[in-house]
Amino acid sequence: MSIEKRMLARELKLIAARPGDIFKPMWFLILVISMVPLALAPDSDLLAEIGSAMIWVATLLALLLNTEHLFQSDFSDGVLEQWLFLDRPLAWLVGLKLVAHWLFHVLPLILITPIAGLMLSVPTEVLIALLITLFVATPALTCFSGLGAALTLGSSRSGILGVLVMMPLFVPVVILAAGVLIRATDGSDTLPLLALLGAFSVVAATLVPIAVSAAIRLNIGGSN
């Protein structure tokens, strides 16, 4: 079996062994969204106005929460160092891991956002735009938070440092996605912004795994 297939098979088996990993971020997302009307007011017009932005930020946080320890257990078990002996470049394997993570952990999160949208009375056309922006933007977000996770691997007291370090890099993605949502609310053309967002994701997905692999190699080189 090729390494690629083995990697995906392993991810699937790990999910079967730890299903909570998928549900906890979804749970977190819905819980945060439930807090919004409680903190604001149960006024559906008001909620609809800020709803899509709230859902975007909450999804971002859930994704970060989810990705923070992406490589941690493989690193401490010493399985990650075995990746260096597999007959593929480390950046490629990292890319595979990120793809698997996006498919099995981020995608479920995106698929649950319509429920959050209903909770905040987000209009359907905005909800569709929200789903599309999340589809297009999350690959970049996943890559960057993976980099945060890899950079802080070797430090036992890093806490949420990986998240703090990577968050500023999300600014362009958040701004572009918000732009799409605003245009969707107005009913104007969202395609140019979506194209930009997609381009950002593609470039990030190509280049960031190289940085992640460098960070992993670095941390393997520093551990005993």
Next chain:
Amino acid sequence: MGWRWFHQWGSPRLFYERAGRWQLVCGWLALILLVAGSLWGLGFAPVDYQQGNSYRIIYLHVPVAFLAQAMYAAMAVCAVVLFVWKMKLADVAMQAIAVMGFAFTALALISGAVWGKPTWGTYWVWDARLTSMLILAFLYLGVIGLRAAIQDPDQAGKACGILVLVGVVNLPIIKYSVEWWNTLHQPASLKLTEKPAMPASMWVPLLVNILGYYIAAAYLVLGSMRAIVLERERRATWVKELVGRA
């Protein structure tokens, strides 16, 4: 991790001694320029017809804002030198610049807020330049935090290098996206390609001060680099002798 200096120039002891001399030169030069530029700018430059005397904060705000951005670029150059030539001094510079860069960014934010009060009537507005400066501050904090979290200086240096390089690629994207998000600010008052809108009696002292702050930054970075070299080389004989003498 121990030190291997690939270039004779990069020998920690030699650097420590030479940097001491450069620091002295920079210190005096910066002092002269800053006193001259600030006195001129604060005391003798004409009053702005729109903003009155409050515009004079540019003699602090503009130089530190320039430096805040330039220092991130300088850090990126250091990161490249670290990875390409494996020169440990570049890592020392990166560590020193990260802290100083954050300090200048904070100063730019604070002076911007102080300037904002008389100009816009509030300390903080989500204006494009203030916002990207705020993000820049977070980027610097990330570099400082990452270094603090990793024990081995060599490893910490490389991790910070990766972060800085990823950051410097993203910085223009962040800047443009923030500008696109908000284009409500007055246009940049000093651009290298255009003739500045200010009269010479205003911008000449500003140039003097910009130069003064740049040299002062060099003074601070050199001083902090010397301290870091001493700390990292604390087990070397020359450091022990030096500290013993003091």
Next chain:
Amino acid sequence: MIFEPIQIEISQLRCERDDRLLFKNLSIKLESGQILRVAGPNGAGKTTLLRTLAGLFDIQEGEIRLNQQPLKEYLERILYIGHKPQVTKDLTVLDNLKFLTDVDETALKSALSAVGLKGYHDSLVKELSQGQGRRCALARLWCVDAPIWILDEPYTALDVDMVKTLDARITEHVANGGVCLFTTHQPPQQLDYQTLELGHVD
């Protein structure tokens, strides 16, 4: 299988970690059929040396050559088993091996029988004892065709029978033209090995 002749040449290797010189001027030659035990007190740099040889650490100073070629070209011919578990607790014994090796299931199952894990194929590693977990990690020695073995503390948590089995397997491996480097604090009785003593650097 019989391996082609191998020559590992370490010359003038030097390594410092956390401001401490672990070794310098380290030069060794190893050839097919040889077993090298890296010995020394805790913190002497045994793991560091093995990880440098496995390509996990960058060489700080000096050179490691395999058949006159730089080490980096040979990484796929190295089987490294570190002192970390090297297995994932939430996966079964068989699934762990399936990920790390590209061997068909029959070969995996016979390897597992060799290490005494027959009947545990579908047990999760977290359900096993520490010694059994170690056996699972070591099972790769019975099914992967890498000529160079680098084993960090392979005997930890193993019972007397398994130690014998492992010794026999190492002997068989070097008889086929392989090379084995390992560290341990309990010198094995049934192996014919050379010793490299670390920890005498000022």
